[in-house]
Amino acid sequence: MAEKAILYDATRCTACRGCQVACKQWNENDEIIPDVENGVQAVNRGSYENPPDLSPQTWLKIEFREVERSGKVAWLFNRRACMHCTDASCVKVCPTGALYHHELGFVAYNKDLCSGCGYCADFCPFNVPRSDRNLWTGVAKMDKCTFCTTPGLDRIAQGWEPACVKTCPTDALIYGDRDELVAVGRERVSALKAKGYSNAYLYGDTELGGLHVMYVLDDSPEVYGLPVAPQVPAAAIAWKDVIQPIGWGVGGLAILGLGINYLIAREAKLTRELPGKKEE
């Protein structure tokens, strides 16, 4: 099946944050209103950006950035959510199989299986997974964007586009076959370059084996707060591809070796005991 993806065009985004709202509404993620009554004091952070960060209840948020461009202020918007990597570190390190690749390429999530270990958060190059963790017991459940494939709330299986895409009024978000979106993205980037945005870039085309959320940017990724050339952390490879197979080898050899030793030593002991019983 052809892989699907979302294409986010930062140059078309007006930061209306309809996608944030649609995401919350569809996925039934309530947010408490910052209010003294709710035990949360609203804080003025000098930005329209809200809420301050991703959370177990906020899987998608639009970031606001003010940067200087040839003496003028440019107000840049960026979509922050799971990138649905092809080489997904979280899938690699998830010990229970709660995180897995959907047949259409995204990183889907079976929340029931989550043990709360938090390795996905530790290893995510984009710092996306979130959980409310009890410090003492370590009890936690991770949450992140599931590309609208949460069981019971699966829009993709219905043949619908994700909630964020559906609601986007400017078509800054579009959904479709990944190959087609790559072509669209490249076209838009060359158009931007022709207009003089020499650093324009299609983020996610090749990063981490290809992301399933791609970004049309009119500047380099770091200006938008995106990691340049993100990688699966070396520790994930050393752990999962080197140490863990070695672990099985060591464990297996130890048990096998002890078994062989037992058979040989038992023979030897019996032979020794034959003439005169010399017990040890």
Next chain:
Amino acid sequence: MEQEVERYRKPTRILHWVNSGAFIILFFTGLILFIPPLGFLAQDSVTRILHRICAVIIVVGPLIYLLTNWKASWKGLKEAFVWGKDDLEWLKAAPRYYFLCDEEAMPPQDHMNTGQKLWWFMVIVLGVVIVVSGVIMWAFKSTAPAALLQWSVFAHDVAFIAIGAMFFVHVYLSVIHPLMRPLRTGAWSSMARGKVSAEYAKAHHGKWYDRVSKGMKESPSAD
């Protein structure tokens, strides 16, 4: 006739068995994470809570022992780090001993033989690695830099593999190996009852037995 020597005092034996219980639970609740099809067992953090309870036991137990038995602890810790020529000889002779039950070449051993020292040494060193990396993952999950958390997972795993494999060896050489049968002699009885026969002590821990039988003034139970 049935003269016996004390090998491990009661506090030492209690510590050993409490820690073994905790270790086994820690081992299996950790092993689950190696086997994705068993992941459902870890669902809803159940095994992780168990892992943490046992982690506390396996850390607090030795600390209490250390504080209440500091003299024996110090002596015991030294045992793991003092190595000599006889240890090399022991390692050379060990294969013949363990495979062919040939005791001739075994050099006289102190309170702990080289194999026991090796295990004890690994328990101390890998124990520290596991505890430090575990504390980082437990208490600093939301504050430590990602790279530190990542390499803590790695270190925890490496130490787990090494100590887990050695754990099998330890159990095997203590109670399963043909030379350790029947159980009432040797290793098992030293940790179960705390005593071994003088005969056994002479044959397996000659240096230690000489010391103990000569000057009973010196505490017979190093630890």
